[in-house]
Amino acid sequence: MIKKHYEFSSWLRVTHWIRVVAIIILTFTGFYIAVPFISAALNQGEPNNYLYALMRSWHIIFGFVLIAVTIGKFYLFIFDKQSSIERVSFWDFISPKIWVKQIKYYMLIGKHAHLKGVYNPLQFLAYMGIYVAIIAICITGLILHIHVYHEGLGGFLYDFLRPLEVILGGLAVVRELHHIFMWVFIVFLPVHIYLAVFNSIYGQTGAMDSIVSGYKWEDEK
Secondary structure (H helix, E strand, O other): OEEEEEOOOHHHHHHHHHHHHHHHHHHHHHHHHHOOOOOOOEEOOEEOOOHHHHHHHHHHHHHHHHHHHHHHHHHHHHHOOOOHHHHOHHHHHOOHHHHHHHHHHHOOOOOOOOOOOOOOHHHHHHHHHHHHHHHHHHHHHHHHHHOOOOOHHHHHHHHHHHHHHHHHOOHHHHHHHHHHHHHHHHHHHHHHHHHHHHHHHHOOOOHHHHHHHOEEEEEOO
């Protein structure tokens, strides 16, 4: 018997979509900051709309949005009662039997493994990797930030982040790492969308819909 099951809480869905919007805007503005590919409008021979400054400001704003929503997501993962289904996924992740069944499922030669949590082992591994990338891109972004904004938060974080900057190899290396981790998101996004659609259609569980509605369809058997 197929039954509707509440899977993702409203706060989890909200943080997911805020994170999606933030990453898209950060990627676009990050490319522009690295290589300005749009010319500013001219007025009497002088650029006066400060397009580069505008892109930079949006990059900073959504950078801090990403930091805030990531902290919120970690709070939900650790403390939220509804998010316990995410925490339980760890036991599926360390189960060799679940790994084998899940790989066979993706190879179209087996059925989907029965999971204790919400994520299969490959999803759990991918999400761990993407959150490592988010933490890394946020920290490298803050290191770049303190070298431009010396007051307020930038001034407060300067003494904390400078030693890390040195450990990483200097400001030029930090900037390159920031770009590299951006490409992690660019590669991850289409793969994530494809697998989400695949699970939703092939598995016929509404997995794609659950991140919008919060509900997923499951066979009680």
